[in-house]
Amino acid sequence: MSSSRPYHPRSPSPPKTPSSTSTSRTSLSLPLPNLSSPIRTGRRVTPTRGPPPRSMVSFHPTRRDLVIVLVVTTLLGLVLQFDFSLRFSDSNGSNSLLGFKVGFGGRQGDWDDADDFGRSRTGAGGKDRWLQDVETGVKYAASEKVVGMGEVKAKWGEEGAPRTEVLAHAPGWTVFDSVYLFNGTWYIVVDNPSTIPLLRLMTSTGKEIWNDEESIQGREPTDKDMKIIFSSEAKRLWGNSASVVAGTTFLINDPPQFLDHYYHFAAELLVGLWRTYASLDPLISASGNTHLPSPSRMIMPHVPAGKWNDYAKMNSFLSRAIFPSMSYEYQNDFLDRADTARAFLFDQVVFVDRAASFRGPEFQRTWRTASEAVTLQASRYWWTPIRKNLLEFVGSTGEFADEDEIIGVAVEEELSPDEVDVLALEAEEAEEDQEDREMREQDIKAMTAHSGKPVVTYISRQDWGRRMLLPESHESLVKELLELERKYGWEVNIVSMDKLSRDEQIRLAARTTIMMGVHGNGLTHLLWMNNQNPRTTVVEFFYPGGFAEDYEFTARALGIRHYGVWDDTVFTAPDTPQIAYPEGFQGNEIPLNGKAVADLVVQRLVVEKFERVKEPVV
Numbered sequence: 168m169s170s171s172r173p174y175h176p177r178s179p180s181p182p183k184t185p186s187s188t189s190t191s192r193t194s195l196s197l198p199l200p201n202l203s204s205p206i207r208t209g210r211r212v213t214p215t216r217g218p219p220p221r222s223m224v225s226f227h228p229t230r231r232d233l234v235i236v237l238v239v240t241t242l243l244g245l246v247l248q249f250d251f252s253l254r255f256s257d258s259n260g261s262n263s264l265l266g267f268k269v270g271f272g273g274r275q276g277d278w279d280d281a282d283d284f285g286r287s288r289t290g291a292g293g294k295d296r297w298l299q300d301v302e303t304g305v306k307y308a309a310s311e312k313v314v315g316m317g318e319v320k321a322k323w324g325e326e327g328a329p330r331t332e333v334l335a336h337a338p339g340w341t342v343f344d345s346v347y348l349f350n351g352t353w354y355i356v357v358d359n360p361s362t363i364p365l366l367r368l369m370t371s372t373g374k375e376i377w378n379d380e381e382s383i384q385g386r387e388p389t390d391k392d393m394k395i396i397f398s399s400e401a402k403r404l405w406g407n408s409a410s411v412v413a414g415t416t417f418l419i420n421d422p423p424q425f426l427d428h429y430y431h432f433a434a435e436l437l438v439g440l441w442r443t444y445a446s447l448d449p450l451i452s453a454s455g456n457t458h459l460p461s462p463s464r465m466i467m468p469h470v471p472a473g474k475w476n477d478y479a480k481m482n483s484f485l486s487r488a489i490f491p492s493m494s495y496e497y498q499n500d501f502l503d504r505a506d507t508a509r510a511f512l513f514d515q516v517v518f519v520d521r522a523a524s525f526r527g528p529e530f531q532r533t534w535r536t537a538s539e540a541v542t543l544q545a546s547r548y549w550w551t552p553i554r555k556n557l558l559e560f561v562g563s564t565g566e567f568a569d570e571d572e573i574i575g576v577a578v579e580e581e582l583s584p585d586e587v588d589v590l591a592l593e594a595e596e597a598e599e600d601q602e603d604r605e606m607r608e609q610d611i612k613a614m615t616a617h618s619g620k621p622v623v624t625y626i627s628r629q630d631w632g633r634r635m636l637l638p639e640s641h642e643s644l645v646k647e648l649l650e651l652e653r654k655y656g657w658e659v660n661i662v663s664m665d666k667l668s669r670d671e672q673i674r675l676a677a678r679t680t681i682m683m684g685v686h687g688n689g690l691t692h693l694l695w696m697n698n699q700n701p702r703t704t705v706v707e708f709f710y711p712g713g714f715a716e717d718y719e720f721t722a723r724a725l726g727i728r729h730y731g732v733w734d735d736t737v738f739t740a741p742d743t744p745q746i747a748y749p750e751g752f753q754g755n756e757i758p759l760n761g762k763a764v765a766d767l768v769v770q771r772l773v774v775e776k777f778e779r780v781k782e783p784v785v
Contacts, residue, residue: 327398339524414463643761
């Protein structure tokens with residue numbers, strides 16, 4: 168095979184006669200010009216100087232030459248490929264070497280119009296620094312782009328620093344895009360300050376929350392906490408660059424005062440935090456799929472390490488189960504950032520401030536901080552990704568997978584309490600003979616087996632020492648519940664949650680159709696119930712005349728029906744009483760009519776009057 172390599176003449180050699188160049192083997196021969204011939208310059212002929220004339224030269228590549236060429240070509244290809252991979256880009260604009268970045272929904276980012284930091288190339292105006300999918304309308308954080316070691320600085324020119332944008336806001340709950348941290352102060356860079364909510368509705372000093380006037384005034388934010396500036400001021404402070412903190416940051420601007428309590432952490436902070444973030448993706452699916460990337464870090468500027476955990480360490484358990492890739496920064500870490508005296512540009516921050524939420528109208532009505540966040544529009548299934556991640560962590564994937572079919576006894580349409588007359592149902596039963604009653608119970612059991620067995624869980628506080636039922640009330644309730652188990656074949660559990668492991672508590676709550684108990688921390692587990700099942704119910708026992716909205720609000724926020732019980736009186740929204748803590752509310756002599764509670768369970772689960780249908784005579 169002929170070689171296609173270009174020929175280059177070798178060093179001059181003595182002239183040879185034509186006969187001396189002959190050879191017995193085939194060779195590559197190229198004629199060369201006679202370098203001793205004259206070259207015309209236009210005026211006169213000038214003889215050239217050069218090597219002696221050569222008629223032809225031969226080149227014979229050896230095996231060694233071929234091996235060298237092959238090795239060099241291979242190494243060159245590897246070098247070029249490695250160089251491109253370091254740029255974290257492919258034909259689809261992927262942000263990782265694998266071509267995608269995994270978040271809650273495992274979405275592959277599309278950043279064809281983004282710069283090396285994942286921000287839009289459209290300029291400093293800020294209108295495109297978050298991306299919106301044309302088909303879904305979902306807002307994606309610009310932070311989904313992975314930042315490499317050579318991309319740790321954001322630099323800008325005459326257009327000024329990237330502007331800050333507020334993507335979502337309710338008092339105490341705000342999502343910022345491109346917000347700055349400098350010397351411990353948060354900076355919002357904008358062209359029009361009127362587009363930014365009031366600072367006192369977004370942040371505070373982070374001091375402990377007490378109701379005296381001095382404490383209230385001490386929580387009002389100052390320029391040290393957060394400041395709105397123009398790009399010209401940003402240039403004066405930081406020049407033309409800032410260090411990039413990539414990804415989504417959960418910023419908890421609260422003292423540890425309420426964080427070390429399971430209810431306040433999970434049912435207030437976590438519910439409000441996720442509802443705020445989930446408002447960026449209105450298309451979260453019933454199976455929990457979302458386009459939101461997993462948060463990169465949680466920062467708690469006012470909390471020493473370890474001071475945010477409850478006594479059972481449920482708070483940290485939940486956080487690491489639901490957000491396994493999230494890191495944590497505490498008070499000392501925040502001070503270390505401030506100590507650098509450098510500006511940091513955070514791609515996206517979900518900024519949470521309990522004191523700021525106190526200033527909102529919904530909190531004034533409910534006294535629940537998350538009530539402000541719940542006003543933000545979100546998918547009907549906004550909570551599902553949180554619940555799904557937790558259940559997969561504790562090994563309840565089977566239960567979750569079965570939720571596409573409604574669990575409960577029969578029934579596509581829910582009847583109101585007025586439409587289910589339990590007393591009339593029992594009166595009708597009393598008129599039936601023994602055979603009819605047996606047939607009726609068999610029908611209910613058969614329907615239960617077909618639709619999925621309801622699970623009734625009574626969370627007892629009888630060993631707790633505070634807020635307990637009267638002994639006879641507890642015994643009456645247990646007796647009535649066990650009778651329902653015998654009669655209908657439902658699963659009934661009487662448990663003390665502190666006697667179970669964290670995994671067991673969550674798995675039981677996830678399977679429970681009706682959860683009940685005296686007002687207390689154990690009812691926080693309603694968060695893990697299946698809120699897509701219309702039969703899911705929380706029944707809360709109060710000392711007569713007392714009412715706290717904690718679990719009623721949480722259940723309502725998740726779409727779960729809640730009932731309160733005063734002895735033999737049952738109530739539900741919208742007819743809930745005023746918040747009240749009468750004497751006896753925290754005591755150990757709370758009366759309860761067990762039969763009234765059992766009737767409520769039947770009302771929620773038996774939604775049709777099951778009648779034996781006789782076969783028609785043919």
